[in-house]
Amino acid sequence: MSMTDLLNAEDIKKAVGAFTAVDSFDHKKFFQMVGLKKKSPDDVKKVFHILDKDKSGFIEEDELGFILKGFSPDARDLSVKETKTLMAAGDKDGDGKIGVDGE
Numbered sequence: 001m002s003m004t005d006l007l008n009a010e011d012i013k014k015a016v017g018a019f020t021a022v023d024s025f026d027h028k029k030f031f032q033m034v035g036l037k038k039k040s041p042d043d044v045k046k047v048f049h050i051l052d053k054d055k056s057g058f059i060e061e062d063e064l065g066f067i068l069k070g071f072s073p074d075a076r077d078l079s080v081k082e083t084k085t086l087m088a089a090g091d092k093d094g095d096g097k098i099g100v101d102g103e
């Protein structure tokens with residue numbers, strides 16, 4: 001399973017291209033642009049599992065920094081600031097990692 005099996009390659013390209021400037025990443029806009037908002041919970045889980053590189057069941061901070069590369073191999077890494085902002089938004093229970101159910 002690859003990201004383009006789940007999401008439209010053109011949408012991914014546009015979304016990645018919209019946030020090429022460092023510290024411009026807006027995860028809400030990004031997830032909307034790649035079409036994730038329109039996906040079923042099952043498909044969202046599949047996307048999550050692609051981003052969970054070590055298959056731990058969680059997206060840890062080091063994986064989060066490479067989240068754009070999970071969508072497109074030639075995308076940039078997130079800055080430390082962007083990674084921390086995204087972690088704070090996704091980590092509802094404050095354990096320093098993001099679970100598949102948004103924990």
Ligand SMILES: [Ca+2]
Pocket residue numbers: 052053054055056057058059060063
């Ligand atoms: Ca992981």
